[in-house]
């Protein structure tokens with residue numbers, strides 16, 4: 001076999017008596033089935049980045065890897081753009097490649113997708129569909145999918161978990177077929193299909209799958225054949241570019257024929273046959289509803305009821321939308337009087353969603369009289385019930401009977417109450433409530449900042465910027481951490497929160513816990529966004545449009561994950577030295593999406609994408625030293641802090657504010673506890689972060705105009721503890737104390753020591 005079959009666990013025999021390969025019946029979700037197909041194929045590599053609702057696919061694969069069910073190389077990328085880059089690089093190197101994403105993750109990688117199809121390197125991408133921001137909504141619609149229609153990848157649809165499995169297997173053959181050689185998308189509905197378990201069958205033995213997908217076709221050029229060096233992606237102008245596109249276009253059209261051949265072959269081994277269009281009761285239908293994916297099953301049930309009443313209704317649900325199966329659509333609709341295209345996304349201002357345009361174009365070619373209605377439905381994961389399908393068919397009936405219905409409309413929205421005005425429940429903070437507590441002065445002779453912080457008790461009189469009532473888990477360290485920091489900030493504040501736990505737990509329309517102005521932007525771009533806001537503040541002030549006396553401190557709050565995917569914009573803002581603060585709360589993972597590893601997750605820690613067991617001993621590479629990276633941009637102020645050392649943190653906050661007002665960008669990382677995903681007691685947060693400091697894993701220091709000062713040295717205080725004293729406090733790290741993980745622990749301790757010794761040297765020497 002192409003791929004290390006012999007080393008992997010086997011799970012049954014291949015064929016039964018009928019020639020249909022033996023299958024296991026189970027109860028599984030779409031994401032589980034995508035992972036199972038990928039594991040059975042045993043791709044060479046998966047590049048991935050977590051985003052709900054597709055994240056589970058990588059998580060399941062990580063768990064399965066620990067169990068020895070596959071040996072796919074799993075590469076955690078810095079963002080979806082990076083994940084797509086990893087996948088492209090792996091595909092040009094000639095191996096089999098897999099990925100999964102959703103929503104803004106898909107949009108974030110979109111720019112890479114035509115690169116891959118235009119240079120004709122196959123792979124399979126699962127798009128678990130979800131609404132695109134903004135506003136942020138994590139549930140399923142097709143607004144992401146429609147952006148994929150023009151990237152040159154064939155698109156297969158999977159309306160239920162069974163189809164997710166089958167399409168994933170067929171997709172790879174399609175992608176690698178000699179007449180196609182294109183990357184392929186398999187799209188299933190977020191949550192409806194990805195998370196709901198259904199009865200499914202899968203091949204009991206991976207060998208059955210590997211026989212179907214076959215050896216990787218050889219004879220294609222790749223980047224690793226040193227005897228035949230090739231140039232991949234040369235600059236190409238006319239006349240060649242248009243020829244390249246023409247060939248790509250032909251290959252895409254060919255995909256419909258090849259899909260039909262492959263599904264025929266697949267039916268023989270599985271007993272399941274997929275046509276390009278799944279047609280239900282369409283033979284003599286007069287009215288029809290056209291729906292993508294999961295909603296189509298609901299409509300089929302309604303067809304049965306209508307048929308019982310003598311109404312000739314049918315459903316069209318495509319299994320493939322790229323290429324768009326025009327001939328099959330024309331055939332299906334040739335006698336239909338009214339077709340309603342239900343769209344889970346709109347092409348704004350286009351009088352439809354994309355499927356409407358394509359169905360209309362197909363009908364126009366055959367001069368059909370068929371009336372086409374569009375109804376935008378189910379946005380942001382709004383359920384599609386039988387009553388909704390009934391309403392769609394009723395519209396078809398009414399239109400067939402001559403009623404003049406709008407060709408384009410929304411279904412399921414509410415007019416709202418125009419009388420109801422949102423109440424301002426949280427009163428704006430006054431200057432007195434937020435000013436006069438902490439002071440910072442520059443000593444002109446020494447150039448040092450002198451900070452006066454009153455006792456913590458006195459600071460309780462200072463108003464909080466966050467109201468109680470957010471939805472964080474018990475013991476979550478984000479809010480004590482951020483609030484302690486904000487205690488050191490005087491006056492008016494505008495905050496920008498990047499996506500993450502702090503953001504989702506403080507806002508949920510129509511509620512907000514923020515007493516000050518709050519902006520959200522996606523976590524790959526918050527720093528750039530706040531730079532724009534800061535610059536506009538200064539420019540409008542200069543033009544006299546804002547009171548000259550007004551003075552706002554701009555604070556971006558981000559998780560550690562936001563400093564992975566958003567690192568580029570953060571460094572950009574730092575290099576431009578905008579007058580703002582970036583405050584990173586580090587909980588050592590992507591907690592909002594279910595505790596996947598981030599680059600700040602330390603070596604050996606267990607997360608949902610760095611499981612422990614078998615060959616795997618948790619995260620395989622060291623934590624990112626973000627403060628040092630930010631310090632290398634030469635911004636005026638960098639610091640680390642934790643709520644466990646509150647006075648130290650408040651003092652640093654005051655300095656950060658001073659620098660953000662007078663000199664430029666200040667960046668700080670605070671370590672905060674996530675009891676839920678650290679698998680620790682709710683009330684253990686402070687003890688754990690305190691131990692992280694005392695073990696020198698998380699030293700408290702600042703870099704002020706290039707000069708490093710350790711602000712708390714556990715060695716000098718006789719408080720230093722071994723790393724194991726910190727690690728033993730969390731369920732996610734307890735394994736590191738077992739003898740079998742000794743090497744991993746040693747590697748970690750050595751890295752902690754190396755960074756600590758280097759930091760002490762910097763503290764000693766202002767030139768370092």
Ligand SMILES: Cc1ncc(C[n+]2csc(CCOP(=O)(O)OP(=O)(O)O)c2C)c(N)n1
Pocket residue numbers: 049050051052080104105108499500501502522523524558559560561562563587589590591592593598
């Ligand atoms: C482009 C894009 N990719 C992925 C996501 C999914 N996502 C939202 S929050 C998040 C994790 C954030 O991690 P971090 O910044 O550490 O904050 P935490 O959740 O730990 O508070 C992820 C992966 C997204 N919203 N947008």
Ligand code: SF4
Pocket residue numbers: 471472473474475476477478501505587591592673674675676677
């Ligand atoms: S998952 Fe962790 S970081 Fe997120 S709200 Fe819960 S405790 Fe806080």
Ligand SMILES: [Mg+2]
Pocket residue numbers: 559560561585586587588589590591598
């Ligand atoms: Mg985090």
